[in-house]
Amino acid sequence: MSVFSALLARDLRLALRQSADSLTVVAFFAIATVLFPFGVGPEANILARISGGVLWVTALLAALLSLDRVFTVDYEDGTLDQLVLSGAPLPLVVIAKVLAHWLTTGLALIIVSPLLAITLHLPMEGYAPLLLALFLGTPTVSLIGAVGAALVLGTRRGGVLLALLVLPLYIPVLIFGTAAVESAVTGISSDGPLLVLGGLAVLALTLCPWATSAALRQAVE
């Protein structure tokens, strides 16, 4: 457990010292969302109709852009080899790194999402489900993303490749995340989609660290 907390503290400290990285991700989230009114027109009813989906898609893309941070630096400077060789359970190491990633990006995205929702005229009933859905869904996004980030270590054209690997895997999160917001807006209970998002998060937490560890092992060999 000490490895876990030490690694978490280290990653958080590194992220705080280079807080521009997290801010850039948030800024990307904002600008990508702001593009939509220009694309589909500023009519409030159209924007309100698509707001849940737009916020989810842009949040996924923002999270995707931040993924290469999770392992790349450690891979390049050899820290990753040390972590693999240290004898600490690798899935635990992965969970610590993913948690640090989520705290510095997922959480940041959740915090600014209501502001962006205002610009898209999201109906009042949609805010609570949006926040809850992001809260339950973004950990899954970080966990699945870590698998992809570990797989593309050492490739040419890592970034574009990462998108191709990871985005299809994000579709279930996107479907239920958007559904949670939409059902609340149309007056149906959003419990169902939220519960599925929670289930996906538990499943991802159970399986993704193992897959990520396997990918890291073959990357540092």
Added chain:
Amino acid sequence: MHRFANPTQFMRIANAIFPWAAGLAVVLFVFGLPIALITSPADYQQGDTVRILYLHVPAAIMAELIYYAMAAGSAAFLIWRHPMANLVAKASAPMGAMFTALCLICGMLWGEPMWGTFWVWDARLTSTLIMFFFYLGYLALGDAFEDPERGDRASAILALVGVVNVPIIKFSVNWWNTLHQPASLSLTKSNMTGDMLLPLFLMLGAYSFFYLAVLIIRVRSELLAAKIRNARMSQIAGHEAAQPAE
């Protein structure tokens, strides 16, 4: 199973199977295609467009089966370092992508007369499209590394991650589809009569044997390529060893 880890053993059996697979594929295509496209009865509702089914449905089945074959091969490769399983998985991927593309194209051409549009976000079309992206990701990751061996292991892990996600994505897409679209858009599957099942099975057989035959060709050429690579390497090594002596 480990007996087949030896390429020579594997190829001995594969070479014995090959003429049968290739022959059966040709025979089934020769008999199946005319039955499917000409002599089978036209549907009373869909008319002749129903014939697309005989190309479309077997392609969809192959697309999925090949993905599972790929995942099984990748698992065997990761668990037992079974080199031939990896070659089978790698050789299957482009075929699977091809069948998925065929399925999508046939589906679009079928959708135009049936639904009045080339594309609807039907649950099955959508999951097949996502499967196509899985294949593309697998192929892209496989050759993104300088060191081909790393590509092998990375893409094997990806294949397993994908196969876990296939049922999850199917479930989500089905759920999403029923949420957004009335069920009337999906094709109502009538009970198929025997004269429809025959061409369907003939075409499925033709596709399967075609896959098997091409798989053997691909594995064989991979092995030959590796042999040539090794021969070149030892030639270069031999030169370098010989030079100081001169």
